[in-house]
Amino acid sequence: MALSAVLALSAAACGGDDGGSGGDGNSVTIGFLGDLTGENSGIVIPPKQGAQLAIDEYNATNPKVKIVLKTYDSQGQPDQATSLVQSAIKSDNIVGLIGPAFSGESQQAVPVLEEGKIPNISASATNVTLGEKGWKYWHRVVGNDSMQGTGVAEFLVREAKAKKVFVAHDNEDYSKGLADYVTKGLKEKGVTVEQDVVDPRASDYSSTVNKAKAFKPDAIFYGGYYAQGGRLLKQLRENGVDALFASGDGSLDKGLIEGAGEKNAVNTVVSCPCLIDPTGESSPASKKFAEAYKAKYNSEPAIYAAEGYDAATAFIEAIKAGNTTTEAINEFLKTIDVPGVSKQIKFDDKGEPAGGDVYIYRVEGKELPLLGKASEAKLQ
Structure with missing residues (x-):
């Protein structure tokens, strides 16, 4: 730091x-x-x-x-x-x-x-x-998470060719909300989704890992913050779950990579309705x-x-x-x-921003560089 x-x-x-x-x-x-x-x-x-x-x-x-x-x-x-x-x-x-x-x-x-x-x-x-x-x-x-969830769902279907996605969250207001909007966006595109909840205070996520492994997903989405996301990603990889790992803005920090380990963090993307430029x-x-x-x-x-x-x-x-x-x-x-x-x-009458985009960032080594807007970003 x-x-x-x-x-x-x-x-x-x-x-x-x-x-x-x-x-x-x-x-x-x-x-x-x-x-x-x-x-x-x-x-x-x-x-x-x-x-x-x-x-x-x-x-x-x-x-x-x-x-x-x-x-x-x-x-x-x-x-x-x-x-x-x-x-x-x-x-x-x-x-x-x-x-x-x-x-x-x-x-x-x-x-x-x-x-x-x-x-x-x-x-x-x-x-x-x-x-x-x-x-x-x-x-x-x-x-908000509706915009972000829609963007993530579109990206996973287009770029990961996802037909099965495992979605996990920690049941907190932010995490569950984002995970639910991602799930909604995926199901609207015909994707099969299985959800599970992790305890943010726990360190052992073996129950969730075993469910994900049995589901054999094309991609995994975690709604939550990087401290827990890093631990979950590490345990998934150590148990042979190599599917694309995606998370939201709460995980857009190098702490995600540090928590998972650089090797385990390969094939990971993070979304955010924010621009890091x-x-x-x-x-x-x-x-x-x-x-x-x-x-x-x-x-x-x-x-x-x-x-x-x-x-x-x-x-x-x-x-x-x-x-x-x-x-x-x-x-x-x-x-x-x-x-x-x-x-x-500029704000609308509800206090929401009048505009904005969703962006995708990809783990590369110890960094999280910008791939581009969710509607345009390419994995390859």
Whole structure:
């Protein structure tokens, strides 16, 4: 892990902020909430760093109202996220929140944000039901699991020629939701699917492995996070299950490869409704972002870094326009329509992003380079 990420972890573990307390008329405080020190923190640190980069760039222009980014480390635990949100509202007077990072903690913490009338923008929570709650202050800058599941299903049928797919998940909000949408998309294409559930707290997945082996699938899809995905992949390979292994955005981290072992991670792809573009080939804005991110953190942008930058940009645009109260910021977000790094920053009336694509990444050695959009990516 880059030194910068280690430093970020240290700051998050202390529950500190990056620049002092705000809300004195010359500054306002925006929170960032997510798993910053837990076993799946590798997919939350990048968006936190992306958000910090955007805010640092804004503050460097010496604006009338500066922004303080204060971090809250939920460790991915819904109960912890809820108590942190309560503290952020009552003690820190946040005017907005980037997060919650995960879907499970969003389900419990966002109602508290709604009650407090705090606008919130997640860079990474993808569960479909989050957009169906009728929440007035909730937004996200990433596509949901329905879009991702459809893209994965199409890719597996087209490129893996899959007729039988084994689908596993850990029964958490995000994991089950994504797995169910993948299953739905596969069945609509005539694919035979068998599902199984793993315990995310367990280390022995032999029951699931044996079921997968007996099913003899053309491909396996795991809905869940990389810590568990790596363990499952390792045990599948060690038991002779060599089918294409696919997973979703929760596994888009090198920790998947480290957990499985480089040899076992061969023939693995990961989907994400996010663009990781370290060379900045997709657009001039992406190139500028990638260069600035690498200069600040001495590492290339990783999963959801661009989305974290875009979520912060939405709040920055609101504050630049003179909106410093929670209600005024939330009203501004209803009409925002500006270019972002990952996509156009614009929300529909449910808080969903107005556009986006699903991308496929493939394990190559110790890396997860981009193959392309799910509708276009080729395995060969």
